[in-house]
Amino acid sequence: MITAGVIGSSGVVDVLIDPLRYEFVRHALVVCAFAGGLCGLLGVFVTLKGMSYIGHGLSHAIFGGAAICAAIGLNFFVGAGIWGMATGLGVSRVTRRKLIAADAAIGVITTASFAFGIALLGLYSRVKQSIEATVFGSVLGVSTTDVLVIIGVTIATVVVVVAYYRPLLFTTFDSDVAEVSGVRTERIDALLMLLLCGAILTSMKVLGVTLIAAALVVPPVIARMLTNSFSRMLWLSSAIGAGSGLVGMYLSYHLDISSGATIVLVNFVIFAGVFAVTGPRALRRTAMAANAANAAAVGTGPAAPAAPAGAELSLEPRIGRV
């Protein structure tokens, strides 16, 4: 952990400038801001598809891959990336077949991978040290390469989201009709998993396996409480994520607390503030969106019924199809 004794005279400028004397802090600030923004961006798709648990699951699955990489001396990004991608595609395939709900598929597949990583820890003691940093997140080992990798992954992700904005939106909103309309939804889902794996791999170092899920879920939830527009939700969520990453990293430095924890706590403070202003009604629509997506994913039930606002006609209560 970082000692906060270097803070000199009071003042906001000192609080902001002082940490920048250290190269590793500068690196960590960049990585945390980009990691927050990247997770916030992809988290919009994840939460609207009713797969909020995927971040938690994939990070744990990648932990299994990371353990194998460390054990056999393979590059972390290559090995854990392949492992995470395979797990993500497995989840996606099981979910698309609508046999079980997305959260159950994630639970089954990713916990098995996590357990595999734990088992490797027991077998190879030399693996243990590098894995612990992965579990809890640390800014101490952030290198220039890590900075360049996360900037590259973020730029690539933004380019892909802009390039495939329409099929991504359609597939997230209504995968079945998107497929009928000529969108290759299986490829779009695979693309999303690929982006998600890239985001988790590059963010895991500073956020940690255990807290990365919050960075994927909380900013989109806050953004959903603030807007009814998909495009606005995308940039709002990214901005909230990036801001939380930056503020969280500063707090981590000054309070001597792990970066993952402070970033998530900043997210939560923003959530609490927005909730206080917008009230439970705004929160309810995020919950309904997730529930509806989950119901649609397993084909079990109706989406949230329409609530006409000042309309001349109304829908009767809808009954799920047998």
Add this chain to the structure above:
Amino acid sequence: MTTTLPTPLLTLSGVSCHYGHEAVLEAIDFEVSGGGFTGIVGPSGSGKTTLLRTLLGTVTPTTGTVNRADGLRIGYVPQVETINWSFPVTVAEVVLMARPQRPFAPWATTRERAEVADILERLGIGALGRRHIRELSGGQQQRVFIARALLGDPHLLIMDEPTSGVDVRTRHEVIHMLADLNTKGLAMVLSTHDLNGIATHLPNIVCLNKRIMGEGSPRDVLTAEVLEQTYGAPMDVLEHAGMPIIVDRASDWADVIALRTSA
């Protein structure tokens, strides 16, 4: 303007579909003619959705052939129950989803905006483009998804239970709008559970229970015999204002009626 295609638009010949070992559709021969309007009725699990999906091309038959006219464009309107009404999306954004293939185009072009506005105007919801989909009435919501299908300039519109779960007034609104579109030359196939509210008003009906039990005009097909074969329950067909009305056979409800009268 939609170009006219040679009719039939779609032909199913000897089509059977299976999920695992279970047959969902058996030996289906069916044609969709240009400008036609067909309703598919049948009990739950009778294969209506599978038949629609076979027409759409998302289900591949186990046996049989599906022939589509060259250049056939199909619009699809899903059941409103499958829509995620809390999704952060406006009416105009939903309609624009009909143009999913343009890369690097998160925002609509001026031309696309004009097309969306025009189609919303034609369906009587021109002022609602910026509204969130949840803020609309049932009939307006159905129109949004029909607008999305129409933006693709289809020759054929396929609808999965377009009046499921809506009130009587909305049902009237939707069926009149569909009739209007059909008179302008758009072919339609829809599935419905609503025999009296929808099926009896259509020019052509298919009674389906894995096999086609009957096809033709409501007067020819909606007979007690065909309905019992299709639904496995006895029904009577009455007549009102020159149209068939389907009712449950009174003798089948004798025990229930006895309960009511004794109470």
